[in-house]
Amino acid sequence: xxxxxxxxxESPLEVLRRxxxxxxxxxxxxxxxxxVVGGGDALVLMPTGGGKSLCYQIPSLVRDGVGVVIxxxxxxxxxxxxxxxxxxxxxxxxxxxxxxxxxxxxERDFLSGELDMLYLAPERLRLDSTVDLLGRGKVAxxxxxxxxxVSQWGHDFRPDYLALSxxxxxxxxxxxxxLTATATEATHTEIAERLDLGQARHFVASFDRPNIQYRIVxxxxxxxxxxxxxxxxxxxxxxxxxxxxxxxxxxxxxxxxQNGVPAVPYHAGLDAGTRARNxxxxxxxxxxVVVATIAFGMGIDKPDVRFVAHLDxxxxxxxxxxxxxxxxRDGLPSTAWLAYGLADVVQQRKMIDQSEGDLAHRRRLSxxxxxxxxxxxxxxxxxxxxxxxxxxxxxxxxxNCDTCLTPPESWDGTVAAQKLLSAxxxxxxxxxxxFGAGQIIDILLGKQxxxxxxxxxxxxxxxxxGTELRDQEWRGVVRQLLAQGLLAVxxxxxxxxxxxxxxxVLGRSRQVMLRREPERPAGSGGGTRS
Ligand code: ADP
Ligand code: ZN
Numbered sequence: 001x002x003x004x005x006x007x008x009x010e011s012p013l014e015v016l017r018r019x020x021x022x023x024x025x026x027x028x029x030x031x032x033x034x035x036v037v038g039g040g041d042a043l044v045l046m047p048t049g050g051g052k053s054l055c056y057q058i059p060s061l062v063r064d065g066v067g068v069v070i071x072x073x074x075x076x077x078x079x080x081x082x083x084x085x086x087x088x089x090x091x092x093x094x095x096x097x098x099x100x101x102x103x104x105x106x107e108r109d110f111l112s113g114e115l116d117m118l119y120l121a122p123e124r125l126r127l128d129s130t131v132d133l134l135g136r137g138k139v140a141x142x143x144x145x146x147x148x149x150v151s152q153w154g155h156d157f158r159p160d161y162l163a164l165s166x167x168x169x170x171x172x173x174x175x176x177x178x179l180t181a182t183a184t185e186a187t188h189t190e191i192a193e194r195l196d197l198g199q200a201r202h203f204v205a206s207f208d209r210p211n212i213q214y215r216i217v218x219x220x221x222x223x224x225x226x227x228x229x230x231x232x233x234x235x236x237x238x239x240x241x242x243x244x245x246x247x248x249x250x251x252x253x254x255x256x257x258q259n260g261v262p263a264v265p266y267h268a269g270l271d272a273g274t275r276a277r278n279x280x281x282x283x284x285x286x287x288x289v290v291v292a293t294i295a296f297g298m299g300i301d302k303p304d305v306r307f308v309a310h311l312d313x314x315x316x317x318x319x320x321x322x323x324x325x326x327x328x329r330d331g332l333p334s335t336a337w338l339a340y341g342l343a344d345v346v347q348q349r350k351m352i353d354q355s356e357g358d359l360a361h362r363r364r365l366s367x368x369x370x371x372x373x374x375x376x377x378x379x380x381x382x383x384x385x386x387x388x389x390x391x392x393x394x395x396x397x398x399x400n401c402d403t404c405l406t407p408p409e410s411w412d413g414t415v416a417a418q419k420l421l422s423a424x425x426x427x428x429x430x431x432x433x434x435f436g437a438g439q440i441i442d443i444l445l446g447k448q449x450x451x452x453x454x455x456x457x458x459x460x461x462x463x464x465x466g467t468e469l470r471d472q473e474w475r476g477v478v479r480q481l482l483a484q485g486l487l488a489v490x491x492x493x494x495x496x497x498x499x500x501x502x503x504x505v506l507g508r509s510r511q512v513m514l515r516r517e518p519e520r521p522a523g524s525g526g527g528t529r530s
Pocket of ligand 1: 022023025026029046047048049050051052053054301
């Protein structure tokens with residue numbers, strides 16, 4: 001049983017020990033908590049697993065009144081509240097999953113001072129009834145979790161978050177703490193502005209996760225690649241495998257299971273019961289692999305996830321960082337592995353082209369993708385590049401990412417780039433045609449396919465002019481030119497187009513350095529390594 005709450009006011013450290021059973025604060029927790037307990041506002045940027053929750057839970061217990069937590073993670077509120085109740089914290093939540101009676105009960109508890117913490121979905125705060133309710137009770141603090149949701153620049157924008165700036169006008173004396181694990185310089189500034197946190201102290205933790213080894217490889221049969229990774233390095237380990245589509249999630253989970261790796265699927269298309277069951281199995285069992293769309297993992301607290309694998313290219317560096325951050329919360333060595341290929345780039349460009357929203361929105365999505373591609377194609381330390389992206393500096397090489405461990409060779413790809421770009425250029429100028437990478441590469445390789453004959457592409461001057469590279473190598477060249485902005489891909493069919501910068505290459509005024517692709521191991525199609 002939890003020791004009873006003493007009558008004397010407790011210090012944050014005493015609460016940490018009595019309620020949560022931890023010995024000491026981590027990092028900047030103590031300072032953050034002191035700030036809020038003292039009535040000040042705080043903006044907290046801390047990586048996933050850094051320990052953000054205690055930063056508002058403890059002040060909620062130390063200050064008079066109820067700590068109100070605004071969180072978009074409705075699906076997790078029940079779990080969060082249950083976990084708090086388990087340690088004796090009187091917590092409740094209000095969201096759309098409850099019926100009238102359940103809500104009434106929570107409201108009663110709030111008003112009669114029988115709650116320490118109240119979790120609210122952001123849309124609740126737009127209701128006058130909720131604002132009235134809070135006005136009739138005593139609020140100890142407002143915690144705004146996942147604060148990046150207020151950022152229109154970010155990847156997770158929620159319009160309801162914009163209304164949260166009004167908290168300050170209605171309750172000028174109640175401290176506010178905004179928290180996020182996603183923070184580029186731009187998002188950071190935007191959060192402070194939009195939430196009216198001009199007076200807040202900023203706490204920026206290091207985003208480095210030294211125990212995570214980052215690796216990004218060319219995609220070549222991703223299911224077998226990931227099976228190989230599990231068999232050789234992570235047999236019996238818990239892990240998360242992310243795929244973009246529900247169909248690949250299903251297929252990959254089945255493939256892993258058939259090959260002796262216990263794996264379950266998780267995506268929004270499964271019924272709630274199956275999802276809940278798979279999630280709780282993952283939390284409880286050892287060595288289970290969850291194959292999921294990105295819907296899985298937000299707020300999941302499993303310390304011993306040993307690997308996170310991406311079989312498809314994430315849409316942004318923020319997303320990638322957040323998803324890989326679910327590995328190794330216990331601080332032990334873990335792997336973040338990503339396989340990506342040309343088709344990913346084509347597909348994502350297409351999704352951006354087709355996305356709803358204005359031009360500015362599509363430009364933002366495009367900028368996110370470009371940053372992700374730059375991370376994939378870098379010959380520098382991945383960790384350094386990640387930290388730079390978040391506005392932090394890294395010191396030298398990390399020795400725990402693929403580019404540090406096996407430095408990629410780069411080669412002068414200027415001539416190859418010129419050949420490829422001029423193939424695209426000639427098709428455009430001479431035929432007014434645009435084709436995808438496959439056809440352009442077939443032209444360079446001089447392949448006599450039906451499609452080549454049909455379009456008389458064997459009569460182009462560039463036909464057969466690129467036989468020094470293999471098909472796979474040309475695909476690497478295309479990918480890297482896309483990542484460097486020297487080529488663009490557009491439309492439903494992923495056709496290739498020149499960019500402004502392409503002309504510098506064609507005009508021979510620009511050198512193009514490319515990353516040499518690692519040789520694929522012989523027989524890698526079989527995945528039979530034991
Ligand atoms: P975040 O919300 O930043 O992702 P959490 O608040 O979920 O992180 O904390 C991650 C894990 O670290 C949790 O299991 C939490 O109980 C644990 N933790 C947080 N602070 C401490 C601490 N001071 N000492 C020990 N464990 C801690
Ligand atoms: Zn490195």
